[in-house]
Amino acid sequence: MTIQDLIKSAAAALDAVSDSARLDAQVLLAHALGKSRTFLFSHSDDAVSGDDRRVFDALLARRVAGEPVAYILGEREFWSVSLKVTRDTLIPRPETERLVEIALDIIDAHGSSRIADLGTGSGAIALSIAKERPGCSVTATDINPETVAVAKENCRRLGLCNVEFVESDWTTALSGRNFDLVVSNPPYVATGDGALAALAFEPTGALESGPDGLDDIRRLAVAVPGIVAAGGRLLLEHGFDQGDAVRQLLASAGWQDVRTWKDHSGQPRVTGAVRG
Numbered sequence: 674m675t676i677q678d679l680i681k682s683a684a685a686a687l688d689a690v691s692d693s694a695r696l697d698a699q700v701l702l703a704h705a706l707g708k709s710r711t712f713l714f715s716h717s718d719d720a721v722s723g724d725d726r727r728v729f730d731a732l733l734a735r736r737v738a739g740e741p742v743a744y745i746l747g748e749r750e751f752w753s754v755s756l757k758v759t760r761d762t763l764i765p766r767p768e769t770e771r772l773v774e775i776a777l778d779i780i781d782a783h784g785s786s787r788i789a790d791l792g793t794g795s796g797a798i799a800l801s802i803a804k805e806r807p808g809c810s811v812t813a814t815d816i817n818p819e820t821v822a823v824a825k826e827n828c829r830r831l832g833l834c835n836v837e838f839v840e841s842d843w844t845t846a847l848s849g850r851n852f853d854l855v856v857s858n859p860p861y862v863a864t865g866d867g868a869l870a871a872l873a874f875e876p877t878g879a880l881e882s883g884p885d886g887l888d889d890i891r892r893l894a895v896a897v898p899g900i901v902a903a904g905g906r907l908l909l910e911h912g913f914d915q916g917d918a919v920r921q922l923l924a925s926a927g928w929q930d931v932r933t934w935k936d937h938s939g940q941p942r943v944t945g946a947v948r949g
Contacts, residue, residue: 674726676702677717683733690739697742698733704746705729740874752801756827761819763879765797769858771936772910772943773801776856779906779945780806789814789850789900791843791857791893794879796824796836798856803828803836812852814841817878843889844896851902858910859889886912890919894926901948908945916941 674682683698691697703710705728706721721729735745743749743764748757751765752773758764780786780802788806790799790813799813813836815821821838828836839846860882862869872880882889890909897907907928911919916933923931928946936942 675718675720676713679721679726679729680713683729686733686737690737697736700742701732701736701745702729705732744874749795751795751797752804754800754804754831756795756797756800757823757830758795759819759823760874761817761876762795762823763875765795768936768938768942769797769910770801771934772856772858772908773798773805775934775943775945776802776854776908777805779854779908780809782806783808785809786853787851788812789847789852789855791841791855791897792816792859792879792889793824793838794820794858796827798858799824799836800827800831800833802856803833804831807835809835811836812839812847812850813837814839814843814846816840816842817876843892844900847900850900851905852900853902853905854908855897855901855905856908857893859893861886861890861911861915885918887915887918887922890915891922894922894928898927898948903948905948906945907948908943910943911941913940913942916944919944 680698684695687694687697699710706725743758748755749764786809788809788811793799793813793815799811803811818840821840825838860880862880863886864881920931923946929949931946933941933944
């Protein structure tokens, strides 16, 4: 069977479970062959060996069962770098790059700001900021030691030396510290939300946050002032329909200059505020 034949048949098998069936088939086949997608295009008539076919079939079966491509490959691109991901971490998403963009606009490009990323997961946000602002110090926290281990490995792979990792339930282990900026992509999906079915392979604890999806944001709104210097800032990612509620929560907790930014799809996605 040739490369183009395999891609065609695999795409047909994936059509019911993926909105990008052909792309998924190409990515998985390239991974099985140890080649690039460009190689597939230029060698579309090449025959695929039996051993390579068996490797590909195993990968394809996992995708047909609904497992995300990122978990199958063990990596995901975010902010132009490849990050290791496992079932202990959420898969970084393009929407979260908007949070990084806003943070970088706030941080002095030549300064030495102290930044905390709460609930770091794979380290996507913390490592992207640390890479772009090497003069800053970044502290990344997560409650799950296995998750912290993944983030540390990603840090080593990127060769960054301005990031520290702390096992912590949000701000608990950071008592007595003062940061200029705190960022977080906390859980914000309501328990029982129908969207969770499509996220079944990802860690529930990093997704669900109570009946309205705001339990963790409520906690952060009142806890983060304890670790932010006067005039320091907080940035939170949230659901597209939660902007009003998040602004109200922050204002009620005493935060000032509360505002919301839209993502590149035009949806309210990040809300920030200043500590008075």
